[in-house]
Amino acid sequence: MALSNRERRRLSLGIQAGIFVAAAAVLVLLIDWAALRQSFLNIEPVLPMFPGIITTGLVNTLQYTAVGFIFGLLGGTLLALMRLSSFPVYRWIATAYIELFRGIPAILVFLALGFGVSLAFGWNLSTLQVAGSALAIVGSAYIAETLRAGLQAVPKGQVEAARALGMPAWRAMVSIQIPQAFRIVLPPLTNEAILLTKDSSLIFVVGMAGSAAELTKMGRDGINMYQAGLTPLVIAGFCYLLITIPLSLLARRMEGRVGSRASRKKAKKGSTSSPVTGGVA
């Protein structure tokens, strides 16, 4: 019996779903749930971790990441502009910086800041200062490349049209190129914020006071403190999701907003013509 394309597609999807369900069922049957729960989701013994893991761990992770990201964004913007500069020395400096800090493990930067700085200058940096600047240094190298790619993705004709109208170069950059690049870089920038969130755990190599502990540190300490296997780390892991998932949602909303500002404005003014079909000559 001959099948139409559509029927064949449906059949194939049905078979795929069947295989998937069967595999899941086998896994569920094979797994020793009791043992698993014992060492990964043994909640009762670790209940005393709350609310500290939120009020200290989550808050500290957020703080270190936010400081790192904000300064990383500033530094990254500067580096991206240097990379695009017509002055070769700026390009060389920016390229060298980016290659260095993208290339070495972030943990080395944490070590350098945590121990090197106090040895070299005798400064005593706080945990926030070490974590924030280490993340900013590493983050700015990645963010610079993202921003550069975004700026270059804006068609050349855009800046030419702006310059032809009489905008100075910096004004064309600020009003025309950067806003369009922003839309392009929003998804990869979100990605970098998420990576930084997780990298903030590297502060453990430097050590910190209990009040400065972030999520991973609290999870690791919890393993020794409670008889619950790795459950404290699993809890810490879920707390990371409490940061990263809302971040993704926020970014997605911002993307939608940048894209539809004009049509929303129109809707607010109560225009009745459809934005696509109405009044096209």
Place this chain on the structure above:
Amino acid sequence: MSTEQPSEGQPGVAGVIIEGLYKSFGDNEVLKGIDITVNPGEVVCLIGASGSGKSTLLRCVNRLEDPNAGRIVVGDFEATDPDVNLDAMRRQIGMVFQQFNLFPHLSALENCTITPRRVLKRSREEAEAEALHQLELVGLKHLAERRSAQLSGGQQQRVAIARALTMKPKLMLFDEPTSALDPETVGDVLAIMRDLAQAGMTMIVVTHEMGFAREVADRVVFMDQGVVVEEGAAEQVIGAPSQPRTQDFLRRVLNPLGE
């Protein structure tokens, strides 16, 4: 101090003098000694085969390209003087591109107000009133809130013309403004350009629309491989070209299938 010849045109429009203009991209010499004078209020159509250097010539006039040699004067500005205030000069030169180049993150209205507001420091009210006036003249006031993605090609090009005119330019440069348009929208754009010409604007128009050139151009310049081959009144250059290269080009444009 003024290089404008007051014989033709109205006050507020600029003339253009191009003398001995050379431009190369690497080894590729694109303009090989161009001399063209455009009087204030005059409309000059530039015609010629693709690759003959028409766009490059236009882009040298507002210095989107840097010429290698030669002199360009636009109104009161020595365009080729290294110390010329390029931004101030460009504010007096409107440019319309083949691909429109509207700013896609802004509405039609904002496309027209951003430079007056951010560069000329006009108030929002003043800039919007002028922009709406210009959009009305191109028949698009009712679409002022739309973005370029929500406009047809012809509409985008009309907004681009309005955007240039909100700067009150003294010279307009058009680089194949209708070449990217659907045939049925070409007429709207050409009609706006004709009205602008009749209002006394100085215009240099690169175009393949021979009907427009015949009707509107005071002068037609035919370029080939970086040199001016022939120039004169439209009836003469298009109607009775004297140079074999012009005849050949026009034959191909007016009769693409060769019979």
